[in-house]
Each structure stands twice: as structure tokens, then as C-alpha cells.
Amino acid sequence: MFTFHNISDYMGYFKKSPPIALAGIGAHARECGEHHTGGVLGCTISTDDYEIRRVLTVQSSDVASIERSYWWITGQRSYSLRIVAEFEYKKSLEDIPAWEKLFKTMVKDKVEHTFVLNICCVESLLPFAILLEQTEEVHLKECTLESLAALERLNRLRNIEFRECWGPVSLHPLVTCPNLTSVSVYYFVNGPNLETLGRLQNVRKIVLSRCNMENVDFLKGCAMLECLEVQSCRWLRSLNGLLGLKHLKIVDARSSGIKSLRGLTGCVALKSVNVSECKELKSLDGLSESPNLRTLDASESGVQNIHALSGCAALEDVNVQECENLKSLDGLCGLKKLKIAKVEGSGIENIKGLTGCMALEEVNVRRCGELKSLIGLSGLQKLRLLRADHSGITDILSLTGCTSLEEVDVSWGKMLESLDGLSGLKKLRKVSAECSGIDTIQGLVGCVALEEVDVHGCENMVSIDDLSGLKNLKVLHCGGTKITSIQPLSVCVMLESLNVVNCITLASLDGLSGLKRLKYVDASWSGIKTIGNLTGCVSLETVDASGCKKLITLDGLSGLCRLKSVRTHRSGIRNIEALNGCVALESVSVNCCRDLTNLDGLSGLRLLKKVTASDNGIRNIRGLNGCVALEEVDVSCCRELTSLTGLMDLPNLKTVEARESGIRNIRGLSGCKSLETVNVENCRELISLDGLTGLVKLRVVKAKDTGIDSITPLSGCNALERLDITHCQKVRSLDGLSGLQNLKYFIAVSSGLNNILGLTGCVGLEKLDISYCEALISLEGLSESKKLKSVEATGCGIENLLGLTGCVSLESVDVYRCKNLSSLDGLSGLPKLKWVNASSSGVKNIEGLTGCEGLESLDVHFCGYLTSLQCLDGLPNLRSVKASGTCVPPHIQLCRCPNLKELILE
Structure with a gap:
């Protein structure tokens, strides 16, 4: 039982919000939960630039939830309350009266609080007038505005943000907000005159992203400005309006059109400048008098030299990556605090400019093809990391003396x-x-x-x-x-x-014996002839010798008690007996080892989970006997393998892949109670599914192109979801499937079926494909299939569709080339039927489609006996009718089908 004082430790176990039951233990527990990242019921305790606050984030329609928690809010006043309310679309304005009522209640009860309003897709701020009186931050997104009058004289307002808004508003009301310190404008269509911002005496941060302006001259009077972001302002050419701003610390003008940085002259507090992707910028002149500059990002810009940085004594991080016109780093020489230089993909020819940068820790000159030498790094004793891959360097002798590398x-x-x-x-x-x-x-x-x-x-x-x-x-x-x-x-x-x-x-792995920490060896496609004596590699977990054609034995691995994975596919191995005693082995892959005839050596390995042995010469798999943890076996394309003996009664076996093998029976699978998937496709010698009866977890059986004559052995496989017996000509009926309620997909293309009565009771059936079953004349057996969505019966011998009556989920029917089919009776009134293809069939009338109001597409072309489409007139969703090659009069029209876009009659 945990004690009260350490309950916060328990909160830390949860990545999201802690459980309500834990937070509900008491007041202390709830407060601990609110300190958690996920908070409790939308409430968190966090620290911002001003103080520690209790922050409650809700949708506008959730004001009632605040009322229910009001007892807690009023009782816990250790922290001031900030409410972040989300108002979206015009309908949310209906919630404002309830918020105003709450506001008045909190004023009456002297609950100290402020609002953050996130407002999206509204057309006026006037309805928010009362709430705005207590608001510190306003975030407007995708709003169409005509006026900002509601923002006038808001004493609490500190932060305003416009994001993808519209309207010719004036920013003048912002000038009347005495405590406004941050204004952000992200793409304002037909927006305001930004020059008004120059009258904000206390503003510290301005963001103008994707705005249409050529200069920032209007900011020259913003004496307190600390941060300016003008990203993606393509028409911006100059920063001259910033000249001499003593408090300016951050300038972010990435992806803008600026041509010069001379406007930053005299900005002595400047710490960070970002001019990345400024293609018109050729030099950094203007930064030379920036004694506090620490970070510069000019990557992907047009900069040709960085001489102006020579006086930036505080510079720590320089990024001039992808500056193709930059030939040298002259300008950095002797900067005592420079720690990081990123020059990747630039045009530099030497790095002599780094000489004397004694604090340098990281240098990146990747992909600098013109760089031949590292002269400039010699003796830099704090250098820890050098990336110079894909460069043109011819030697690294200059790294001598870089003792911290x-x-x-x-x-x-x-x-x-x-x-x-x-x-x-x-x-x-x-x-x-x-x-x-x-x-x-x-x-x-x-x-x-x-x-x-x-x-x-x-x-x-x-x-x-x-x-x-x-x-x-x-x-x-x-x-x-x-x-x-x-x-x-x-x-x-x-x-x-x-x-x-x-x-x-x-030729060998000799030399590894006795390396007690060795865990992984990959010698694939090498010339080794022997593994060597690895018996002393007691920590070895993985060995890969795939493609080693000269390797014929695994001697050397015997007895490795921690070995988990062995891969030797396409090698020359002839046996794997050396794996006997590798008690931790979990996975073995011996695909395409043509000289391997058995799996002896694996018997009794109790942790073995996966064996992949496809396309090799194995004749039996008795070596898997006793591998009680085995989950997956692949013996596909093993044509010498005739039996699955060795798998019987394996309790954890889930998947058996044996396609295109020589197996004649699968009785070896009996007792595999966890079996989920069996693939015996193209096993032409397989004549029976005996061995699968009663496997209650079996979900998928793929028996395409086998010689089976019955599926009766599937009786009792109640979890079966998918069965494919395509091309099984000897299968006449579906006895064995009746009542399998989880069967979803049944495929029997070109099989010998003459009836599908065995599907009676398969209530979960969703897709049926019995195309080209020429002996099949009826769909009787589907009447209980309420979930059936798709029937594909192309080229069948069916004479009617009455078996589909009651298939209320049916969406698609394909009876193309069913010559014995004379009508579509059986489909009438099916509410979800969307698509019917009866082209080239014997259909004479389509009255069976009466009442199929969901029908969208009908194809009856080349139905030579069809004379009328009258029953389709009035179907509201019908879009396409193809009836060429019929006897339907060419002048016919379906006037009451409002969505009809295609009617082909000839």
C-alpha cells in the first residue's frame, strides 16, 4: 500500500492522464495528478513566463464541466486559474452566455482567473466583449473579420495571434492595449496595414509570417522589441527598420527575400539570427557589431562569404549548410567560443578559417566535394565530432593533436x-x-x-x-x-x-573463440568454409552465414547456450545437427539449402519459435518433434517432403506454410490446438484436409490447386475466417462449413461445386467468389448471410438469384456471362446494393432491381433479350447504366434519376 507523501511517484508511471480513481483519493492526490503532463479532467498545473498557474483547457460547449468542478476550483486557490476555451464556428457563439454567467460567478466569489480564447471560423469578436475583459491571450484562426474594436483598451491582453484570417481590419485597437507584448500575424488575406504595429511601445515579440511587405521600417519605434520573426515574407528586401534596437535578441527571417543584414547594425543584444533559405542574401555585413551573437543559421542561403562574423566574439553555433557559393570559412578564425560549425553541402575549398577556434567541439563538412584538406583543425583540443563523409579530403593528418576527438x-x-x-x-x-x-x-x-x-x-x-x-x-x-x-x-x-x-x-571465422561478449556475427555471402570453434563465445545470440556456398556444416555452434537466431539460407550446409544443445534457440532459417535433407538437431529445443526451411531438399521434419514453443514453420517448395509428421500436438504452433511442397497428407497437424493459418496451395498430391478437424483457433486455410475432394474435415473449426479452394475440381459440396459463424471470405473459383448449401448458418460471411463453377446452378444456402457484401459468380451455371433474398448488406453482385440466368429476381429491395454486373448473361428482365434505392451502377451490355430499363427510373443514386447490345430502345431516358451521369444504349 503506497503512502500519501509518495503518490506523485505513482503518477509518473502513466504517460497520459493518471486514472481518475487514483486522482480521486484526496485533494493531495488530485493536485499531484494536475502536475502530471496529462492532467486531471483537462486541468494541469504549469509554469509560464509569469507564474505558476492551474490551467483548465475545454471546448466552449464544455462550460458545464467547469460548473461541476467549481467546488474544486474555488477551494484550491494556491495557484491562479487560467481557462483556455476553444470556440469553433458560428454555433459556438451560443455558448457565450453560459461563459459570461461563469465569469460573473467567479468575480463574485473572488476567484482570480484569466482567459485564453482560441477562436476559429467566426465573423465578429463583439459577442466576446465581456470575456475579453479577463483575457490574456487571443488566438484567431481562419476568421473573417471587419473590425477589431472589441479589443480596444483590454488591460490584461498580452498576446494576440492571427492565423490565416481574412478582412481589411485596422490594427489600431491594439495600440490601446497597454500590456500587449506579443503580436503574431500568420498570413492575413487582404489584411491590415502593419505599420500600426510600430506604435506598440511595449511590444517585445512580433511575428509576421507570409506577409506582403518590402521592409520593416515601421518597427523603428519599437524600442522594447526583443524578438522579430518574418519567415516566408517573399517581398521583404530590407531590415533597416531594426537599426540600433538595443533590446533585440532574436531575428528569424528564414525563406524571406532580404538582400542585406545591414539593418541589424547596432543591435548589440542580438543573440540569434536565422536567414536560412534567403537566396538573395550574399553577405552577412551588419552582424560585425554583434558582440552577443551566439547562433547563426544561414543554411541554403546565397551567402558568398562570412567575413562579417570576425567580430562576433560570443558566437557558438554557425550553420552555413548548402551555401554553394561559399568558398571559405574566413571570418571564423580565432573565435574563442565557437563550438559548432555546420558546413555540409557547401562549396568550401578549405577550412583554414577554423584555425584558433579552441572551443570547437563539432564540425560537419559532409558532401563538401571541393574540400581536399582538414588544415585548420590541427591542435583543436576540444574537438569531439567530425563528419566529413562524401567529401574530397585526401588525408586526415590535421587531426593529430585533437585529443578530445x-x-x-x-x-x-x-x-x-x-x-x-x-x-x-x-x-x-x-x-x-x-x-x-x-x-x-x-x-x-x-x-x-x-x-x-x-x-x-x-x-x-x-x-x-x-x-x-x-x-x-x-x-x-x-x-x-x-x-x-x-x-x-x-x-x-x-x-x-x-x-x-x-x-x-x-575462409573461416577462426579467431573468435573465447570472445565471451560476442553477441552478433554476420558472415553472409562470404567465402567461409567452416564456422570455426565458437564454443567459447558464451554470449553469442545471432549467427548469419547466408549465401556461404562453401559452408557445409555448422560445427562450432554446438552447445552455445544463449544462441537465439541462426540464418544459413542459400548456403551449402548438409545438416544442422550441431544446433543440438543450443537451448536458447528461437529462430532458424535454412531456405534454399538444396543439400539439406532433414531438420535433425532441432528436436526438443523448447524455446524454438520459428523455422524457415523453404525450397530445400528436406524429406522429413521429424526433427521438430518436441519443439513445444514452435509458432511458425515454413516448408514451402520442399518437393521431397511428403508428410508433416513432427508437428503433431505442438501446443503453440500458429502458422504452417507448405505451399508447392510434396506433402500427401496433413494428419501431422492434428492436436495443434493453437494453429491459425495453414497454406497448402499447389500441393497437387494432397487429397485430404484430415488433421484439421476440431482446431478451434484455425482462421485461414489456403488449399488452392490441391487434390482434395472434401472439406468435411473443417467441421468444428469455429474460428475459420478465410477459405480458398480455387481449382479444386474434386470438391462437389461444402459439407463441413455449415454453422461456421466466423467465416468471412470463401473463394472457390473454378472448383467442382454443384451446390453451396454448406454455407447455411455462416452468418459472418462477407465475400463469396464462386466464379466459373459451371456445375453450380443455385445460390441456395446464403439466406442467413446478413453480412454478405460481395458475390462474384462470373461464368457460373446459376439459373436464378433467389438465394440472395435477405442478404441485406449486399453491395456488389457480378454474374457476368451466366448464360442460364434469365432474371435478377432475388435482389429486389436490397437497401445497400450499389453495383451489379450482369453483362453477357441470359438476363431478359431486370424487374428484380425494383426498390434497390442504393444502386449506383448497372452493367447489362450484350444481354440480347433485355427490352426494358423502366424499373430503374426513380432510383435516386443511380449514376451509370451500360446497356449496349440489348433490345432496349435507343431513345429511352431515365428522367427521374437525378444523379445519372452515364447511360449507354448503343
Whole structure:
């Protein structure tokens, strides 16, 4: 039982709102719940720029819920109350009187409170006049306005936002709000004259997004302005109106049309500038007198040089990514506080401008194709991260002396031939040189902290000898190299993961034995002939030797007690007996191992869940006997396999894939009480479904193109949802399905069915496809199928549709080319029927469609005996009728079908 004082700890277990039952224990519990992110009944306690408040967020129509909680609000006055009310569309104005009543009650009871009004899609603010008196913030979205008079002289108003509004309003009422500090305008169509904002003496933040203006000269009088955002103002050319604003800290002009930053001259408090995607901006002149500037984002701009940054002594973060016209970083040289330089994808040819930036921690010069050298980084003792992949660098010798370096990425540096320059860096943890031009890793000698090395795809590399002294190495990717041995790894006692994929010159995994922390080995498509002795790799969990054509045995894995997954598909293995004793094994994949004839070695593995053994030479699966946790088996395309003996009575088996195999019976599945899916498609030798009877969880049976002559064994499979017996010519009836209430989809295309009476009682049936069942003359058996939506009976021998009477959910019927069908009787009055295709059938009249008011499309073309469409006239939803090739008079019209768009008669 938890105590009262630590109830807040219990609240932390819930990602969303804590349960009402927990919050309802007492006042303390409820308050703890309100401190939680999700709050209680819409109420949270949070801190804003001014104070700690209790914040209640509700829709306008939920004012009654506040009244029900009023006792709590009035009783808990430790924090002032802020109510965030959402008003949407004109109908919400009807809720205002109730809010005004609440407002007066709170004033009377001296409940300190303020409002935040989120107003969407209204045409006037006058109805909100009383509520606005207590409002601190107003957010207007998609409103069509003629006046802002309701905002005049609001003493509490601090923040106003317009988002995608319309109307030629004046902003003058805002000038009368003495405490207004923030104004945001996001795309105001036919909007106000923004120059009025220049009269707001106390405004600290202005947002003008996607506004049509060429300058901000009107802001020159906003002496207290701290933040200006003018994103996506395409016509904005100048920031001159900001000249000398002493309190301005943040300017965000991303994606605007500005050509110069000279307007920021004298803004001595400036800390952050964002001019990303400003294509017309060529230089940063105007920032040189910004002693407090810390962050600059000029990415994807037209900047050609950054000389103006030379005097920004406080600068910490510079982003000039994708500045294609920028050739150097001159201007940054000697900036003592610079920590981050992002130059990815720019046109720089050197980084000498970083010389002397002693605080530099992170440099990103990815995709700088013209950059040949890292001169400029030498001796930077705080540099931790270098990303220089896909660049043109030819060496990394300049990294000598970068003693704090932790991560280096020079992947895809085709001109880089060695890692010289990293040797002896004591803090280096990760090196990525994937697909680079290096032919040796000698440069890593002495990097004692190194944990991860990626030299995958370095085609010139023939040896990893220089890794032998790296005691902390955990991850090595060296696939696609020409190494012949991994023996040097024998002393890398911390190694956890090894990837030698596509190392075709590697003959064995010798060198790994005894690595007690090794968990993952991927040697797929390599040249290994033996696994090697891995018995000492006591932590090994995954081994992948797929595509290793020379590998014929798994000797070396025997007895690994933590091994969970083995993948050897398309390898040359002939047996898997070495897996006997791998008691933790959960998954085995041996697809396309043509020389593998059995699964001996798996018997009795009590944790094994999945076996994939398709398209190989196995003749029996008795090796799966006793694998009590087995859930999924795939033996598809195993043509030598004739029986599923080995699976009998496995209690957790859910899925069996045996399509295109040689199995002759499935009696081996009897007793598999958890079985859900069986696929025996194209098993031509299979003549019976015996083995499935009474499997109460079986949901899907795919028996297409088999030799079965009956589905009686499915009797008692009460969970069956889907059955496919397409092309099963020997199946004449559906005995065995009667009463299966969960059957939803039945497919029997081109089968030998002569009746479907067995579907009687299949009340859950939704889709039936019996196309090309030529011996089938009746649909009797469907009368109880109230959920049936689709019937496809193309090319059948059916003579009538009377069996569909009562299928009230039917939406689609296809009886194309049913030559024996003379009418559509049976469909009359079906309320949801939308689509009927009876083209090229023997239909002579369509009176059966009378009362089908949901019908949208009818196709009866080439029904040569059809003479009239009169019964369709008046169907309100009918859109398309195709009746070419009939005897219907060409001048006929369906005048009372208001939605008819297509009538084809010839």
C-alpha cells in the first residue's frame, strides 16, 4: 500500500492522464495528478513566463464541466486559474452566455482567473466583449473579420495571434492595449496595414509570417522589441527598420527575400539570427557589431562569404549548410567560443578559417566535394565530432593533436588512402570509413578507447592486423573487403558485433573463440568454409552465414547456450545437427539449402519459435518433434517432403506454410490446438484436409490447386475466417462449413461445386467468389448471410438469384456471362446494393432491381433479350447504366434519376 507523501511517484508511471480513481483519493492526490503532463479532467498545473498557474483547457460547449468542478476550483486557490476555451464556428457563439454567467460567478466569489480564447471560423469578436475583459491571450484562426474594436483598451491582453484570417481590419485597437507584448500575424488575406504595429511601445515579440511587405521600417519605434520573426515574407528586401534596437535578441527571417543584414547594425543584444533559405542574401555585413551573437543559421542561403562574423566574439553555433557559393570559412578564425560549425553541402575549398577556434567541439563538412584538406583543425583540443563523409579530403593528418576527438566519419571519401592522423587519440570511440579508398587501418594504432570501426566496402583493404591491440573494440564492420583472416580479433575481448559480409577471400571465422561478449556475427555471402570453434563465445545470440556456398556444416555452434537466431539460407550446409544443445534457440532459417535433407538437431529445443526451411531438399521434419514453443514453420517448395509428421500436438504452433511442397497428407497437424493459418496451395498430391478437424483457433486455410475432394474435415473449426479452394475440381459440396459463424471470405473459383448449401448458418460471411463453377446452378444456402457484401459468380451455371433474398448488406453482385440466368429476381429491395454486373448473361428482365434505392451502377451490355430499363427510373443514386447490345430502345431516358451521369444504349 503506497503512502500519501509518495503518490506523485505513482503518477509518473502513466504517460497520459493518471486514472481518475487514483486522482480521486484526496485533494493531495488530485493536485499531484494536475502536475502530471496529462492532467486531471483537462486541468494541469504549469509554469509560464509569469507564474505558476492551474490551467483548465475545454471546448466552449464544455462550460458545464467547469460548473461541476467549481467546488474544486474555488477551494484550491494556491495557484491562479487560467481557462483556455476553444470556440469553433458560428454555433459556438451560443455558448457565450453560459461563459459570461461563469465569469460573473467567479468575480463574485473572488476567484482570480484569466482567459485564453482560441477562436476559429467566426465573423465578429463583439459577442466576446465581456470575456475579453479577463483575457490574456487571443488566438484567431481562419476568421473573417471587419473590425477589431472589441479589443480596444483590454488591460490584461498580452498576446494576440492571427492565423490565416481574412478582412481589411485596422490594427489600431491594439495600440490601446497597454500590456500587449506579443503580436503574431500568420498570413492575413487582404489584411491590415502593419505599420500600426510600430506604435506598440511595449511590444517585445512580433511575428509576421507570409506577409506582403518590402521592409520593416515601421518597427523603428519599437524600442522594447526583443524578438522579430518574418519567415516566408517573399517581398521583404530590407531590415533597416531594426537599426540600433538595443533590446533585440532574436531575428528569424528564414525563406524571406532580404538582400542585406545591414539593418541589424547596432543591435548589440542580438543573440540569434536565422536567414536560412534567403537566396538573395550574399553577405552577412551588419552582424560585425554583434558582440552577443551566439547562433547563426544561414543554411541554403546565397551567402558568398562570412567575413562579417570576425567580430562576433560570443558566437557558438554557425550553420552555413548548402551555401554553394561559399568558398571559405574566413571570418571564423580565432573565435574563442565557437563550438559548432555546420558546413555540409557547401562549396568550401578549405577550412583554414577554423584555425584558433579552441572551443570547437563539432564540425560537419559532409558532401563538401571541393574540400581536399582538414588544415585548420590541427591542435583543436576540444574537438569531439567530425563528419566529413562524401567529401574530397585526401588525408586526415590535421587531426593529430585533437585529443578530445570521439567520433570521426570519413565514409565514401574515395580520395582518402589512410587513417594516419588518428593514431594515439585516447578518447576516440567511433571511426566510420565505409567505402573509402583506405587500404590499411594502421592509423588506428593506439586508439585505446575505440569501440566501433566501420570499414565496410573498403575494397583495397586486405588485413585488420592493426586492430589487435584495441581492447575496447565492441563493433566491427569490415564486409566487402579483401581480408583473409580475422585472427587479430582474438584479443579484442570486448567485441560484441562482427560484420564480414561479402568477404569472399575469408575462409573461416577462426579467431573468435573465447570472445565471451560476442553477441552478433554476420558472415553472409562470404567465402567461409567452416564456422570455426565458437564454443567459447558464451554470449553469442545471432549467427548469419547466408549465401556461404562453401559452408557445409555448422560445427562450432554446438552447445552455445544463449544462441537465439541462426540464418544459413542459400548456403551449402548438409545438416544442422550441431544446433543440438543450443537451448536458447528461437529462430532458424535454412531456405534454399538444396543439400539439406532433414531438420535433425532441432528436436526438443523448447524455446524454438520459428523455422524457415523453404525450397530445400528436406524429406522429413521429424526433427521438430518436441519443439513445444514452435509458432511458425515454413516448408514451402520442399518437393521431397511428403508428410508433416513432427508437428503433431505442438501446443503453440500458429502458422504452417507448405505451399508447392510434396506433402500427401496433413494428419501431422492434428492436436495443434493453437494453429491459425495453414497454406497448402499447389500441393497437387494432397487429397485430404484430415488433421484439421476440431482446431478451434484455425482462421485461414489456403488449399488452392490441391487434390482434395472434401472439406468435411473443417467441421468444428469455429474460428475459420478465410477459405480458398480455387481449382479444386474434386470438391462437389461444402459439407463441413455449415454453422461456421466466423467465416468471412470463401473463394472457390473454378472448383467442382454443384451446390453451396454448406454455407447455411455462416452468418459472418462477407465475400463469396464462386466464379466459373459451371456445375453450380443455385445460390441456395446464403439466406442467413446478413453480412454478405460481395458475390462474384462470373461464368457460373446459376439459373436464378433467389438465394440472395435477405442478404441485406449486399453491395456488389457480378454474374457476368451466366448464360442460364434469365432474371435478377432475388435482389429486389436490397437497401445497400450499389453495383451489379450482369453483362453477357441470359438476363431478359431486370424487374428484380425494383426498390434497390442504393444502386449506383448497372452493367447489362450484350444481354440480347433485355427490352426494358423502366424499373430503374426513380432510383435516386443511380449514376451509370451500360446497356449496349440489348433490345432496349435507343431513345429511352431515365428522367427521374437525378444523379445519372452515364447511360449507354448503343
